[in-house]
Amino acid sequence: MNLNLHNIPANISNTNSEPVKVVILGSGPAGFSAALYAARAELQPLVLTGMELGGQAALTYTIENYPGFPEGVGGAQLGELFQKQAEKFGAKIEFETATAVDLSVKPFRVMTYDREFLAESLIIATGASPNHLNVVGEKELTGRGVSYCATCDGWFFKDKKVVVVGGGDSALEEALFLTRYASGVHIVHRRNELRAGAILQKRAMENPKIHFIWDSVVDQILGSEKVEAVQLKNVKNGEVSHFDTDGVFIFIGHTPNTQMFQGQLELDQNGYIITNMNMETSVDGVFAAGEVMDSHFRQVVTSAGMGAAAGIQATKYLENQEETKTTQAA
Numbered sequence: 219m220n221l222n223l224h225n226i227p228a229n230i231s232n233t234n235s236e237p238v239k240v241v242i243l244g245s246g247p248a249g250f251s252a253a254l255y256a257a258r259a260e261l262q263p264l265v266l267t268g269m270e271l272g273g274q275a276a277l278t279y280t281i282e283n284y285p286g287f288p289e290g291v292g293g294a295q296l297g298e299l300f301q302k303q304a305e306k307f308g309a310k311i312e313f314e315t316a317t318a319v320d321l322s323v324k325p326f327r328v329m330t331y332d333r334e335f336l337a338e339s340l341i342i343a344t345g346a347s348p349n350h351l352n353v354v355g356e357k358e359l360t361g362r363g364v365s366y367c368a369t370c371d372g373w374f375f376k377d378k379k380v381v382v383v384g385g386g387d388s389a390l391e392e393a394l395f396l397t398r399y400a401s402g403v404h405i406v407h408r409r410n411e412l413r414a415g416a417i418l419q420k421r422a423m424e425n426p427k428i429h430f431i432w433d434s435v436v437d438q439i440l441g442s443e444k445v446e447a448v449q450l451k452n453v454k455n456g457e458v459s460h461f462d463t464d465g466v467f468i469f470i471g472h473t474p475n476t477q478m479f480q481g482q483l484e485l486d487q488n489g490y491i492i493t494n495m496n497m498e499t500s501v502d503g504v505f506a507a508g509e510v511m512d513s514h515f516r517q518v519v520t521s522a523g524m525g526a527a528a529g530i531q532a533t534k535y536l537e538n539q540e541e542t543k544t545t546q547a548a
């Protein structure tokens with residue numbers, strides 16, 4: 219395996235010489251749940267938050283499918299509650315972003331822009347980012363009609379008209395899901411044929427609520443307070459038109475945040491970290507949880523569950539290490 223160590227700075231001044239028992243990368247539902255479990259095992263885990271405190275969930279206005287909140291809960295508020303609960307049991311939070319890791323040595327080395335941490339075990343919960351269209355209006359109207367998750371936000375579009383962007387399996391699955399709520403689902407696709415599997419295509423084509431806008435891209439999302447329309451561009455003849463809609467669901471893939479692990483951990487063909495059921499990666503003592511290894515469920519509750527499992531397994535791993543040391547010393 220070729221190690222991807224090229225971005226490790228040569229001289230980091232601020233090295234914590236004492237290894238931390240558990241370092242957790244990421245402060246989303248998976249990271250904070252892992253921290254809660256490791257903290258309750260009295261391991262005083264260290265969470266490096268990355269740039270998005272609370273993770274993707276914090277970007278959404280209301281979460282209505284996380285159990286325990288019958289009235290729903292604000293995404294940012296849920297993140298704060300996760301953090302508070304982990305801290306209550308001794309988790310330490312650092313507002314740092316890991317820039318490189320060295321998993322070929324023990325303790326593992328985790329570098330940030332100007333510090334280095336040594337970790338006896340590592341839990342990676344750096345998530346995945348939905349691919350963006352990068353068009354005018356997208357960022358401003360995210361959470362106000364622009365969404366990357368039909369399971370999460372479909373309910374808000376009861377009897378409304380929505381646009382879905384994409385032509386792969388996930389776009390069609392999500393479009394079919396949206397037909398439960400929306401009065402019409404209009405799939406905008408840049409080609410005149412879909413990439414999705416045959417069965418999904420058949421289901422979508424046969425669904426009376428689904429309509430296709432072929433050979434077209436969304437090149438602007440329009441609206442002041444919320445989404446009101448999209449500007450479409452026909453890629454064949456360049457024609458530009460406006461299409462009124464209440465929502466825009468973008469499903470053009472996800473990119474897992476795993477670049478720095480390339481060459482050090484086994485990743486699948488799409489870059490997701492490969493783990494077993496115990497959240498163990500290809501390196502002993504390194505665990506992964508949440509969307510960084512799960513391209514299927516992509517929910518707060520499932521990511522939190524995987525984070526909890528990683529926290530439990532890291533605890534077991536450290537206990538085994540201790541036992542081995544004691545046996546060897548005896």
Ligand SMILES: Cc1cc2nc3c(=O)[nH]c(=O)nc-3n(C[C@H](O)[C@H](O)[C@H](O)COP(=O)(O)OP(=O)(O)OC[C@H]3O[C@@H](n4cnc5c(N)ncnc54)[C@H](O)[C@@H]3O)c2cc1C
Binds near residue numbers: 269348
């Ligand atoms: C707009 C939107 C709305 C959503 N709504 C819902 C909903 O209503 N219900 C639901 O169940 N799900 C919803 N989801 C999905 C849900 O948010 C995710 O499934 C969940 O947040 C994934 O959790 P995670 O901890 O695996 O990763 P993330 O939430 O993606 O968290 C990743 C964390 O890793 C950190 N990180 C990244 N790189 C580094 C690094 N190099 N060093 C340190 N830290 C790093 C980030 O700062 C972040 O804190 C929504 C997603 C989006 C985008």
